[in-house]
Amino acid sequence: MKRKLINLLGFILMGIGILTFLSPDFSAYKQQKDADKEIDAFEEEAKVPKDKDPLYQESLIYNQKIYQSGQGDLKDVWSYKAAPIRLKDQKESFGYIKIKKMDVKLPLYLGATLQNMRKGAAIMGETSLPLGTKNSNCVIAAHRGYEGIPYFREIERLKVGDRVIIKNPWERLDYQVTKIKVIDPYDMDKILIQKGKDMVTLLTCHPYRGHGRYRYVVYCIRDHGQKIVEKKNSTIKDTHFQSSEWDIQREKLCHMIGLGILLIFWIIIIKNWKGTIRKGGKA
Numbered sequence: 001m002k003r004k005l006i007n008l009l010g011f012i013l014m015g016i017g018i019l020t021f022l023s024p025d026f027s028a029y030k031q032q033k034d035a036d037k038e039i040d041a042f043e044e045e046a047k048v049p050k051d052k053d054p055l056y057q058e059s060l061i062y063n064q065k066i067y068q069s070g071q072g073d074l075k076d077v078w079s080y081k082a083a084p085i086r087l088k089d090q091k092e093s094f095g096y097i098k099i100k101k102m103d104v105k106l107p108l109y110l111g112a113t114l115q116n117m118r119k120g121a122a123i124m125g126e127t128s129l130p131l132g133t134k135n136s137n138c139v140i141a142a143h144r145g146y147e148g149i150p151y152f153r154e155i156e157r158l159k160v161g162d163r164v165i166i167k168n169p170w171e172r173l174d175y176q177v178t179k180i181k182v183i184d185p186y187d188m189d190k191i192l193i194q195k196g197k198d199m200v201t202l203l204t205c206h207p208y209r210g211h212g213r214y215r216y217v218v219y220c221i222r223d224h225g226q227k228i229v230e231k232k233n234s235t236i237k238d239t240h241f242q243s244s245e246w247d248i249q250r251e252k253l254c255h256m257i258g259l260g261i262l263l264i265f266w267i268i269i270i271k272n273w274k275g276t277i278r279k280g281g282k283a
């Protein structure tokens with residue numbers, strides 16, 4: 001009887017251990033489901049032509065305003081947390097971003113607050129809204145992985161020429177990667193609007209698990225049919241660059257090995273428990 005109880009306790013504890021070990025995977029699955037639900041709701045909304053939509057006019061005025069002011073208010077953490085504009089009618093997202101090379105599709109929220117960045121990607125305050133117009137640079141921030149959820153974890157997969165798709169409330173916009181840099185967290189001048197260009201800039205922490213030491217920045221320009229040729233020397237030569245690929249792959253490998261070990265122990269405990277039950281029945 002005592003052995004049965006020990007085996008049962010081991011079985012329960014091992015089950016709890018496996019569930020705890022898998023909790024990041026459950027979180028990632030739930031977050032992706034929530035993100036997909038938000039994107040589906042966005043896609044199902046009745047679309048208003050942009051020339052008749054007050055939201056488009058407000059967004060356009062905002063973009064023009066920050067360009068003409070030289071983005072003088074983009075100077076600290078509070079500025080990029082602020083929502084560029086306020087969405088009405090209980091809308092939460094301004095569209096979504098899709099990057100096939102990274103296998104991500106995330107809702108776009110306004111303002112890089114902690115709450116928004118837990119749900120998806122965020123358009124930084126005091127940067128442009130993605131309207132597909134010149135003299136704009138929409139800076140999109142996301143975590144480099146958070147509580148088991150990937151977000152922009154695989155950003156180093158992107159190379160010059162890769163495609164980034166933005167869907168705003170009126171149309172789809174296609175951008176191509178043109179340059180990649182690693183910058184200091186407060187190098188605000190590196191993410192400003194560039195005159196005459198229609199840009200999207202992706203931003204996340206670097207290196208992976210580096211506690212936000214630097215920022216990994218991917219510059220993208222609107223695809224107007226022009227060819228963007230990848231140069232042979234287009235690799236990052238920043239002094240701050242340190243590839244996170246090995247750290248990411250090692251984390252994945254350790255996760256798989258750990259799960260495998262737990263499953264083996266669980267199977268052993270189940271077999272011992274069944275053996276104990278059989279012996280008890282024969283007795």
